[in-house]
Amino acid sequence: MHIADGIFPLAWCGAAHAVTYPLIYWSGRKAQPAEIVKMGLLASALFAVSLVHIPAAGTAIHVGLLGLAGIVLGVRSVAVVFSALLLQALLFQHGGLLALGVNALNMSAGALLAGLLWRVRMGNAAVRGFAAGFVGVAVPAGLVGMEFTLAGYGKGFLALAGLYSGVAVLEGVITSVTVGFLARTRPAALESAFMGEDGRDGSA
Amino acid sequence: MTGVHDGIDPAAKLIAFLAAGIVVATTPGWQPLNLAVFGAMTAVLLMGFKAPLGVVAKRLLAVSPVVLLSGAARAWQAGDETAGLAVAAKAGIVILLFAVLTSTTPVSSLLRAMRRMGMPNAVGSVIALMERYVHLMGEELRRMRRARASRTVNAMGLMERFHSEGQMFGALLLRSWNRSDRVYQAMLARGFTGDWPGGSRRVWGLREAGFVVGMAAGFGWARWL
Numbered sequence: 001m002h003i004a005d006g007i008f009p010l011a012w013c014g015a016a017h018a019v020t021y022p023l024i025y026w027s028g029r030k031a032q033p034a035e036i037v038k039m040g041l042l043a044s045a046l047f048a049v050s051l052v053h054i055p056a057a058g059t060a061i062h063v064g065l066l067g068l069a070g071i072v073l074g075v076r077s078v079a080v081v082f083s084a085l086l087l088q089a090l091l092f093q094h095g096g097l098l099a100l101g102v103n104a105l106n107m108s109a110g111a112l113l114a115g116l117l118w119r120v121r122m123g124n125a126a127v128r129g130f131a132a133g134f135v136g137v138a139v140p141a142g143l144v145g146m147e148f149t150l151a152g153y154g155k156g157f158l159a160l161a162g163l164y165s166g167v168a169v170l171e172g173v174i175t176s177v178t179v180g181f182l183a184r185t186r187p188a189a190l191e192s193a194f195m196g197e198d199g200r201d202g203s204a
Numbered sequence: 205m206t207g208v209h210d211g212i213d214p215a216a217k218l219i220a221f222l223a224a225g226i227v228v229a230t231t232p233g234w235q236p237l238n239l240a241v242f243g244a245m246t247a248v249l250l251m252g253f254k255a256p257l258g259v260v261a262k263r264l265l266a267v268s269p270v271v272l273l274s275g276a277a278r279a280w281q282a283g284d285e286t287a288g289l290a291v292a293a294k295a296g297i298v299i300l301l302f303a304v305l306t307s308t309t310p311v312s313s314l315l316r317a318m319r320r321m322g323m324p325n326a327v328g329s330v331i332a333l334m335e336r337y338v339h340l341m342g343e344e345l346r347r348m349r350r351a352r353a354s355r356t357v358n359a360m361g362l363m364e365r366f367h368s369e370g371q372m373f374g375a376l377l378l379r380s381w382n383r384s385d386r387v388y389q390a391m392l393a394r395g396f397t398g399d400w401p402g403g404s405r406r407v408w409g410l411r412e413a414g415f416v417v418g419m420a421a422g423f424g425w426a427r428w429l
Contacts (some may be wrong), residue, residue: 006225006295006298014424028327034384036407041333044334044336044341045334049373071227083331093306096298096299154281155279156277174373177367
């Protein structure tokens with residue numbers, strides 16, 4: 001789902017960068033130093049997890065945990081997702097620098113929606129965790145498919161995005177288990193610690 | 205390994221490569237001559253910068269499925285194979301350009317340059333922390349997985365495995381949460397005030413200006429051949 005450079009029109013990439021930067025400022029506004037350190041460490045853990053391959057049905061999947069990022073980091077997830085994508089682009093060339101804005105918007109949309117779903121108190125934690133994990137994959141995949149279609153690559157990419165629904169279900173299951181574990185051991189991690197309305201550090 | 209770029213401010217390199225990438229990406233349609241010249245210029249940069257060929261090849265290989273799939277889809281959709289070739293060639297050259305830059309300039313230098321160029325503080329700080337801790341977290345996760353493997357006698361089913369992985373990821377998040385408090389205290393003790401140092405702003409000399417202008421002019425010339 002990481003779009004490389006030279007695939008999308010440059011105007012799109014420029015527009016996406018122009019939208020992304022105000023979003024990042026909004027996401028990181030009033031962040032206290034302690035909170036930034038927490039964001040960095042949680043981002044490191046999420047990044048490390050995303051490099052793990054889990055054997056499943058004769059193949060291996062790797063999880064992105066964007067849903068979990070949305071749950072734990074709330075609006076701060078935009079800055080964290082952008083940071084992770086920039087680091088991936090520099091270290092592994094996964095996703096381009098020109099296309100960084102497009103990639104950041106796609107992924108952040110999934111994380112933000114997941115965080116929102118988690119905070120709408122409908123259903124128990126397991127169900128909300130599953131929903132958050134599911135949209136964390138399904139929304140970026142759907143957006144990428146739509147963008148490829150609009151850019152003139154045909155509707156095949158939409159079908160390809162549909163295939164991601166299977167991965168989204170698996171990620172929903174993992175996210176559900178993870179939030180269940182956190183709810184039992186450290187419920188504070190799942191509270192709106194990073195909503196950023198008043199810049200407080202929610203680690204207490 | 206030393207190359208012609210040694211001593212040039214990373215910010216100048218970043219601007220020059222971005223400019224070159226933009227020129228290549230905006231070249232309209234299938235123009236074999238222009239693309240061949242872009243390719244040749246990129247190859248010259250690859251040699252001049254003494255980029256590690258193995259690393260660059262590995263990176264190109266990793267992103268090639270996306271590029272080839274996009275090219276094939278564009279050709280299929282447009283009913284014209286040159287449309288697909290144009291997409292694949294331009295994407296390949298831009299990726300190669302950035303592979304040369306990122307494999308010959310330390311990521312930390314590029315990040316400091318971006319910080320000086322106005323990257324938001326939250327992003328700069330998070331990336332600096334990630335650069336420092338991601339390997340540590342990765343090692344911690346590997347240790348946890350090794351420990352699980354040594355304690356698991358029977359092979360796990362799919363759902364069991366997912367349950368186990370989910371709990372492990374939760375445990376890793378908790379460890380990083382707890383570690384962040386200790387790290388923050390240690391940083392405070394060393395004078396951390398919340399701002400990540402971006403390094404002092406360097407005054408560009410003739411080399412920096414020449415490099416940026418040369419790259420932009422060279423690729424611009426090739427674009428309008």
